Amino acid sequence: xxxxxxxxxxxxxxxxxxxxxxxxxxxxxxxxxxxxxxxxxxxxxxxxxxxxxxxxxxxxxxxxxxxxxxxxxxxxxxxxxxxxxxxxxxxxxxxxxxxxxxxxxxxxxxxxxxxxxxxxxxxxxxxxxxxxxxxxxxxxxxxxxxxxxxxxxxxxxxxxxxxxxxxxxxxxxxxxxxxxxxxxxxxxxxxxxxxxxxxxxxxxxxxxxxxxxxxxxxxxxxxxxxxxxxxxxxxxxxxxxxxxxxxxxxxxxxxxxxxxxxxxxxxxxxxxxxxxxxxxxxxxxxxxxxxxxxxxxxxxxxxxxxxxxxxxxxxxxxxxxxxxxxxxxxxxxxxxxxxxxxxxxxxxxxxxxxxxxxxxxxxxxxxxxxxxx
Numbered sequence: 001x002x003x004x005x006x007x008x009x010x011x012x013x014x015x016x017x018x019x020x021x022x023x024x025x026x027x028x029x030x031x032x033x034x035x036x037x038x039x040x041x042x043x044x045x046x047x048x049x050x051x052x053x054x055x056x057x058x059x060x061x062x063x064x065x066x067x068x069x070x071x072x073x074x075x076x077x078x079x080x081x082x083x084x085x086x087x088x089x090x091x092x093x094x095x096x097x098x099x100x101x102x103x104x105x106x107x108x109x110x111x112x113x114x115x116x117x118x119x120x121x122x123x124x125x126x127x128x129x130x131x132x133x134x135x136x137x138x139x140x141x142x143x144x145x146x147x148x149x150x151x152x153x154x155x156x157x158x159x160x161x162x163x164x165x166x167x168x169x170x171x172x173x174x175x176x177x178x179x180x181x182x183x184x185x186x187x188x189x190x191x192x193x194x195x196x197x198x199x200x201x202x203x204x205x206x207x208x209x210x211x212x213x214x215x216x217x218x219x220x221x222x223x224x225x226x227x228x229x230x231x232x233x234x235x236x237x238x239x240x241x242x243x244x245x246x247x248x249x250x251x252x253x254x255x256x257x258x259x260x261x262x263x264x265x266x267x268x269x270x271x272x273x274x275x276x277x278x279x280x281x282x283x284x285x286x287x288x289x290x291x292x293x294x295x296x297x298x299x300x301x302x303x304x305x306x307x308x309x310x311x312x313x314x315x316x317x318x319x320x321x322x323x324x325x326x327x328x329x330x331x332x333x334x335x336x337x338x339x340x341x342x343x344x345x346x347x348x349x350x351x352x353x354x355x356x357x358x359x360x361x362x363x364x365x366x367x368x369x370x371x372x373x
Contacts, residue, residue: 001035001043002150006168006175011157013150017046025054030172031134034146040138041068047136055131057081067127067138074125074234076241083130085176085242088123088231089145089183123231126183128176135172137179145186149179170260177267184235184274188281197221198285198292205296218289225286232279239272313367317358321351 003020005012007029020031031054033047040047048058059067063084066072077084124140139146156168169175201218246265252258328335328347337343362368 001033001039002146003034004032004150004153006030006032006153009157009168011153011168013154017043017050020050020054025133030132030175032137032172032175033134034137034139034150036141036143037068037070037138038141051131051134051136054134055081057131059129059136063129067129070124070140072125072127074231074238076238076245078245081131083128083173083242083245085128085130085180085238086125087128087180087183087235087238088125089186123227126179128179130172130176133172135175137176145179145183149182152182171264173264174260174267177264177271180239181267181271181274184271184278187278188274194285198289202288202292205292206299218293222286222289225282225289228282229279229286232275232282236272236275236279239268239275243268243272310368313362317355317362320354320358324351324354 001015001017003014003017005014005026007026017033020033033050035043035047044064051058059082060079063077066075066077066084066086072086074088075086126140126143126145127138129136137146153168169178198221201221243265246261246268249261252261324347328338337346340346359368
């Protein structure tokens with residue numbers, strides 16, 4: 001568990017939940033409590049006691065179940081006192097489940113085959129409970145997203161970052177959106193490697209000198225991309241519900257609060273725009289893979305037609321020669337040229353002339369032109 005107290009330009013970290021229970025709600029700033037899903041399941045009574053002390057209320061049982069559910073899709077829910085957002089991350093690197101030392105086989109993409117980059121994308125859910133003074137986040141075990149943003153948060157509070165104009169989250173909702181944005185950007189960073197892998201397959205599919213036999217991996221990649229598309233649609237719907245919920249909040253009581261509300265809406269729309277970029281990229285990759293397969297079979301069919309045309313043309317060239325050979329192979333006693341001394345050479349000359357003439361005519365009509373690579 002990692003606990004941060006964020007106040008203006010300072011960030012302090014602790015791992016003692018009892019300190020929050022003893023001190024109560026902070027006079028200024030807010031608290032970020034980040035814990036693993038298994039850890040949250042074990043100490044949920046202590047967390048509930050801390051929320052009661054700091055916020056004056058507790059999570060309802062249904063939302064606790066949502067935060068503990070490792071199969072829950074991205075969604076948004078709320079009460080009159082707090083909001084709950086579950087977001088399935090798209091981060092590189094598979095992790096273990098929060099169950100006891102079991103591999104996370106149900107929350108990662110299919111592992112039957114496909115590009116290694118697709119098999120390394122983890123889609124475990126991350127849950128957020130956003131209060132006025134506290135944001136509680138529930139992550140998979142050893143969540144790289146949590147640690148990455150925690151390091152970024154501590155760096156932002158350093159003197160160098162303050163001089164560079166780095167801003168800390170101004171509210172629990174702002175922090176939640178920043179973590180969500182980091183999760184989405186984690187997938188956007190994988191675009192180059194993913195695109196390179198599929199481009200390599202397209203080159204193999206369209207290269208006439210190679211025989212593509214990695215069909216199972218290509219099928220797994222298409223299924224994985226379709227799975228990502230569904231996850232991104234859930235994410236987009238979740239953030240859209242969150243944006244609509246912000247519009248229903250009570251009116252701001254001061255200019256500073258109004259400014260903070262506007263910045264929150266801007267950041268929410270920015271997260272939504274990033275998700276839409278992911279959706280667009282995934283769908284483009286799906287279409288590229290499908291188009292490459294269709295072009296591959298079209299090219300194969302075209303090459304087959306060219307080959308059959310060439311064989312048919314060669315057959316047509318030798319048909320007259322077979323006819324001449326068949327005629328002179330008849331068992332008649334009296335036949336023209338049969339007893340001539342030069343009859344054999346005249347026959348061979350006529351056959352060569354016929355073959356060359358037909359071959360030249362077919363070549364002029366491009367019947368003997370093979371398909372170009």
